[in-house]
Amino acid sequence: MIRQLQKTDIDCVGEIWLQANLGAHAFIPAQYWQDHLKMVQEMLLQSEVYVYEEVSQACIQGMIGLVGEEIAGIFVRQEMQANGIGKQMLDYVKKKRQRLSLHVYQKNTRAIAFYQKEGFQVLCETRDEATGEMEYIMCWQLNGCPKHNG
Numbered sequence: 001m002i003r004q005l006q007k008t009d010i011d012c013v014g015e016i017w018l019q020a021n022l023g024a025h026a027f028i029p030a031q032y033w034q035d036h037l038k039m040v041q042e043m044l045l046q047s048e049v050y051v052y053e054e055v056s057q058a059c060i061q062g063m064i065g066l067v068g069e070e071i072a073g074i075f076v077r078q079e080m081q082a083n084g085i086g087k088q089m090l091d092y093v094k095k096k097r098q099r100l101s102l103h104v105y106q107k108n109t110r111a112i113a114f115y116q117k118e119g120f121q122v123l124c125e126t127r128d129e130a131t132g133e134m135e136y137i138m139c140w141q142l143n144g145c146p147k148h149n150g
Contacts, residue, residue: 002092005049005063012060013051013075014041020075027107028131047072050092052085064089071102090118099141106134115140 005013014037021033044065052062062076062085071093076085093100104111106125120138128135 001053001055002050002089003053005044005051007045009051009060010041010045013044013049013063016060016063016075016077017041017044017073019078023078024108024111025105027105028133032131050089052076052089061085062089064093066093066097069097069099069101071100073102086114087118094140094142099139101137101139103128103135103137105131106136112136112138 017040018033018037021028022030025033044063048066050064051060053060060077061080062074064074064086065072071090074086074089076083100120101123102115102120103126104115105128106112115138118140120140122136123139124137125134126137127133
């Protein structure tokens, strides 16, 4: 079941956020993610966030955050990845928006492949000032993204 984040979920989703980032971004020092955990938890409570919960277990397995039309992140508990949870959450927010965009590190090839499979297109590349890593800006639009010249 997908539902809106509740305040009581914050420790669980914070753990999922941290572990997913550590697992997907080995090219960024772990301390970076650890240092940002509390700030992210505070931001999550003020954002549009949905969680994927196994009702039978009352256990959150993943989350997706939105800031307007931008996906701030999709995070799935590591042991539950590749089970369709990310796709279900993405499909859920596609029903709420006509257009979505996101930033993804170029070294995170698994995530790039996932987003491309789900209809996202690379618009351009940029550098994440916080980490110095190159990233793509990707977009999905109900009727296809416009081509980007730049």
